[in-house]
Amino acid sequence: MIELRGRGIVPGVVTGEALVSHETISGWGGIDPATGTIIERRHELCGVCFTGKVLVFPGAKGSSGWSGFFQSTRLLGTAPLAMVFTTVSTKSALGAVVTRVPAVTDLDQDPVQVIRTGDRVTVDGDRGLVIVHR
Known part of the structure; x- marks a missing residue:
């Protein structure tokens, strides 16, 4: 078991399977909210669905529409189970808040390097904690 300590952005506690992206994720044009799938053509996870997974990624990229696209995943029932990201920005923080899934950032270790898909x-x-069960 590995414990990563950081800062909670959205409260709540969940346990699930990790989906790790080593690349930032684009909301507008990078995901399909109807299916919860990454559709950015050159992305390492193109064609992979994040619905019901703990999405671990470096951060958000692209326009301010990022949060709107992730909010749509909540409304359509295709949202990730939780978000763990390395770099907090207004896009990623607001995206986590409107998606309403537990989210943690500013961890004492890089989650993208420590956690595996x-x-x-x-x-x-609630406590800003990520526990990896191997």
Whole structure:
């Protein structure tokens, strides 16, 4: 078990399977909110669905529409289970808030390097804690 300590952005506690992106994620034009799938053509996870997964990524890129696209995933039932990101920005923080899933950032270790796709992860947005169960 590995514990990462950081700052909670959105409260709540969930446990689920991690989906790790080593690249930033674009909201507008980078995801399909109807399916919860990354559609950015040159992205390492193009064609991969994040619905119901703990989405671990470096941060958001692109326009201010990022949060709107992730809010749509909540409304359509295709949102990730939680978000863990390395770099907090207004896009990623607002996106996590409107998606209403537990979110943690500013961790003491880089989650993109520590967590692997398929790991079982607990995200505790109340305490700013991410626990990796291998």
